[in-house]
Amino acid sequence: MTEVSQGGASRGVSLGIPELPAPDYPADVRARLETDAKEVIARYPGSRSALLPLLHLVQSEEGYVTRTGIRFCAEQLELTTAEVTAVATFYTMYRRKASGDYQVGVCTNTLCAVMGGDAIFDELKQHLGIGNDETTEDGKVTLEHIECNAACDFAPVVMVNWEFFDDQTPESARQLVDDLIAGREVRPTRGAPLCTYKETARILAGFPDQRAGAVEATGGAGPASLAGLRLHRGEVPAPKVVGQRGESATEDAGAYDTPTSPSPAQHPSSHDAPGRTAESDPDNPADPVADRTGDHATEEEGE
C-alpha cells in the first residue's frame, strides 16, 4: 500500500523547505474510499464530526494512519493536514506505524493487573520476544498493554482486535497468540470470530460487520454478567470454592509464581514517562510532524 515518505531525520538540514505533500491514494482506492467517506459524512449535521470515523476508515485501508490517510481525511472535510494530525495523535486507537494483523491488548489497569494481567503481559512479552507496542516479525501480532476495557468482572481481560477474551491466564493467553500466529481460527469469549485489524477498523468507521453470524456470536450476556440474575432466580448453587474462572485456570498453577514485584521502572504503564520528541526518536518519525508547528508536543501521547 501507500507508504509514508522517509522519516524526519533525512530532512534535518532542509531548513525552511516545507515537506512535499503526502502521495495520494491510487485512483481506484481513492474512488472507493470517497464513496465510503460520503456515506460517513452524511451521518452528521456537521461534516467535521466524520473525522474520527474517517480516521478509522483510512486505518481499514492501510492498517495505520499514514500521511496519505491524513491527507485524504483533510481533503474530504476541508481541513488542514495539521488539524487532522492533531486529532489523529490524540487518540490511542489510531496507529502511527505499520503494525500487526492482530492487536493483542492486555489490560494492566489496577484490577486486571492485580488479578494477573501483569503476569499475562510479562508472559506474552517473553513468549513473543517483543515489548509493548511492538510487532512480531511475521507481522501477525502487535502486543500492547491497555487500560480498563469495562469488563472487570471478567478479569484478567485480554482484547484481540477489540474482541473480549475473558478470564485469561498466562497459559491461555500464550495459546491465544500461538493460534493467531499459526493462522488457526480464534474465537473470543464475547464477540465474533476474529477478523483482521483492518476489517475491524472498517466496523469502527461505522460499516456494519456483514459476516453471517457475527452479531449473534457468543450469544447473550457473558456468564459474569448473569451473576445477579441467576441468584435472583435461585439458579446458582451455594458459592463455589473456586469457580467460574475459565477452564484453563487450574492448569496454570505455579507456572507464574514470580515472587518478586516488577520494578516500577518496568511497569507496563511506563508510557507516561516523559515522551521522546520526534527529533530524539528516529524510530518513530511521527510524520508529518516535520512541517508541524508544535502540535505534537503532547505529553499524554507518551508512546
Next chain:
Amino acid sequence: MTVEPAEKLLAPVLSAFWDDPRSWTLETYRRHEGYEALGKALAMAPDDLIAYVKDSGLRGRGGAGFPTGMKWQFIPQGDGKPHYLVVNADESEPGTCKDIPLLFANPHALIEGMVIACYAIRSNHAFIYLRGEVVPVLRRLHEAVREAYEAGYLGTNIKGSGFDLDITVHAGAGAYICGEETALLDSLEGRRGQPRLRPPFPAVEGLYACPTVVNNVESIASVPAIIQRGKEWFRSMGSEKSPGFTLYSLSGHVARPGQYEGPLGITLRQLLDMGGGMRPGHRLKFWTPGGSSTPMFTDEHLDVPLDYEGVGAAGSMLGTKALQCFDETTCVVRAVTRWTEFYAHESCGKCTPCREGTYWLVQLLRDIEAGKGRTEDLDKLQDIADNINGKSFCALGDGAAAPIFSSLKYFRAEYEEHIEGNGCPFDPARSTAWADKSRTEAHA
C-alpha cells in the same frame, strides 16, 4: 448463607432477560414489553413526559447523579435551534463495567429510552458515543439501530406520531477523557477530546453550539421501565433521594464477580453475602464504591448504603457503582500507583494542575513502590493531590487525587512500610486469580 434470600434483595430490570439466548434482538425485547413504554410516552405531551421522569427521581447513572429529568428540562424550548441527545457510552472509568454488558445484551432498552427522551426534549437527531474498544457491542448497536428503523421505531413519523428521529452510532478512538461530557462533545465534533469551560452548559450550547442533553447509557435505558411500570413503582425502590434500581458491578477478589441489579441503597455486605463473599480464605482490604475516581473504602464501610447520600456521607461518591474489591494480598501502593499512571496517561493536557500534577505523582509513587521513597514524599503526594483536586479544568483531576487522599488516609502505614523497608512487602503472585489453585504450599 444469609437469612434474607438473595432474590428478595435483587431486582433485575434491565438485566431481567440477559440470559435469553438471543437477548439483544428486537424480537426478544418485544417479548419482554419492549417498546410498549414508547407508545405511552408518545401519547403524552413532551413537557408532561419531562415532568414525569423528573418526578420519578431518576438520577444520572454515569457518576455524578444529576437528576435526569432536570437535565431534560434545562433544554430551552421554542428556540428555533436543533436539539440533540448524546448518549455517553464511553464507559472507561477503571472498574466500571455496567454499560458495556448492558449494551451487549440489551441494546434496545437504550434505543427505546432514546426515542422517549428525544420526543421529550424535542430532538430529531441523537447520537450514541460508544468507546471504540468494544467491537462486539458496536456490532449489536449497529444491528439494533437497523432493526429499530426497520420496525418503524426510528425514522420519520414514528408509530404514526408525527415525530421523527435519527440515531447515529459513533465509535470513539480511545481516550478516557471523552467520558467527560464536554470533552465528549468536542470529540463528537471531530476534535481532540478536551473539556470545555462551563458555562455555557451543554443544555444551552452543546453539540454544534445547540441545546444538548448528554446522558449515561444506564440512565436512558432505565426510562422505558419507569414509563411502563410507573414512577410509583420506581420510587418503591431505593430511598427518597436515591430512588430506583441500578446495576452494581462486583469485581476483584470476590467469589462471584458480576452484575447485580437491585435497589439503590444496598450495602456491599449484602452483595458479598449473596455472592459468596470474598474468595475463600481471604478478607476484604479495600474497595472502591464507584470506580477508581471515587475515594476508596475499607472493611469499615461494608454497611454503607450504596446510594448517592449514603456513600457521600461516608466520604466517597457512588460514582458508577463499580465495586472493585481487593483482598489482603493486594498492595495499596501498587494499586494507587497504577491508577495514577492511568490518570497521567489519560490527562488531556489542557490544564496545568492535572497535566503536571499527575506526572509528578507517578514519579513519587514509583519511587515509593521501589523502596526509594522518603518519608517527606508522603506529604508531597498529599500536597500535589491537593493542588490538583478542585483546581483542574474537569473532574479527571479530582479523580486522580481521590485514590491518593483516601489511600493515605487509610493506609499511610503501608506507604511508610515501603519507605522504611526499602520496597514492596507484597508478593503480586498471591493476588492473581489463579494464586490459590497453585500455591497453597509453594509460598510458605
